[in-house]
Amino acid sequence: MDAEDDEIVAEIIRALGPSLQSPVTITTDTNITRDLGLDSLAVMDFVMVLEDRFDISIPLERIAEVETVGDLARTIRELRGRS
């Protein structure tokens, strides 16, 4: 983990805020659907917010590969590097 990853994870946690039912501690190992109780639609809506924060496209098939907050951070980093 370097500074860029930390920054991405911090943004992910901030974006997750409104979708969470109750306050929880989020780490890179947090499973987005299982641990946070987000349904498929809520995950897609939250990813849309991240697309806007980072000004990138995160295609739906890339979201399907993501399980944890750490996975998502790596995906974002990769997509960012491309633009």
Place this chain on the structure above:
Amino acid sequence: MTILAKFSPLRENYERLRALGHDPFSVKFERIVSPTEGVLRGKRTILLGTNNYLGLTFDPSCIDAGVAALEGQGTGTTGSRIANGTYGGHGDLEAALADFYGRQHCMVFTTGYQANLGIISTLVGKDDFLLIDSDSHASIYDAAKMGTAPVVRFRHNDPDDLYKRLRRLGDQPGNKLVVVEGIYSMLGDTAPLKEFVQVKRETGAFLLVDEAHSMGVLGENGRGLAEQEGVEDDVDFTVGTFSKSLGAVGGFCVSDHPDFDILRVACRPYMFTASLPPSVIATTLQALKRMREEPGLRRRLTANAERLYYGLKGLGFELGPEPNPIVSVMLPNKELAIAAWNMLLEAGLYLNLALPPATPNSLALLRSSVSAAHTPAQIDTAIELFGQVGRRLGVLPTPGLVVQAAE
């Protein structure tokens, strides 16, 4: 571990829902009396959740056409068109739909779901981009999953958001296909199609409009939202269904794209499924004719839709943004929606209970769909029942309490 163990959370949810009353996903009608009435546990019930917009399911001329086809051509085609051949009726229906929409080409599918699944997943390839509205129907999401193109979702009915996401794709090569719906099935809201067309023009994207809920409903001739908004020339592909205004089952896509016909040997949900039975083709052809000949059906539908919409609004319910044949009452939570749905069913009114994640913004909805065949008295009964249930559940203020407060 059984193979279905992964559905345990779904089963628990479903069991909880069923414990609260009738099973909303398995309502069993003993008899269907007419387009607007059925019998449920021995009780006559108003049908207000059938998508039977023009009420043509019992039209005598449609029934006659279906019976003649059944007797003359048998019960089914028993195979796909590429393997078993095409019956005359399939070609006639495609020609009639192409003529209705003023297009060169039409392909008929066995269901509306397959029309979206097949057309969308085949139009875009791995080097293209698919852009879908966030409130898209499941068939569009499934097409996105089945296809090989990267899929980008834009905010519901937001042309600026679409523009931003298209811009983000930058100068990456590949065609862009934008998919929107004429009327959205959960809240009955229409797409801002003129603005979407503007974005399409500026960005060079292709546009597909799913008119499943707007065919026979919107436009001077019932061709849907694109006709109403005067932008048909900018729509590259129109998808529609036979299972709503046309009272049967099946789907179609019409287009002027010169190479459209290649899809017949590339589109798997068209190629690898049995074609529609002749009787369904015959009733659909006749229903299309009736729809074109009788604009009065659409006028009655609109009048009924407005009667229900403004009636419920007048009672104080929170509804979708526009008076369309889909009228959805938003309730504050799932529990109230389930209770209200059960009370209405007990009172003789059938409509749809729509819960998240099938609904936008996690809304709990009581979804009605109005028909041209409803009588004003049936609509008024529905409004009256909604009022009673809303007051009993405390969703609407009770007149008694208001009087007390004033004293």
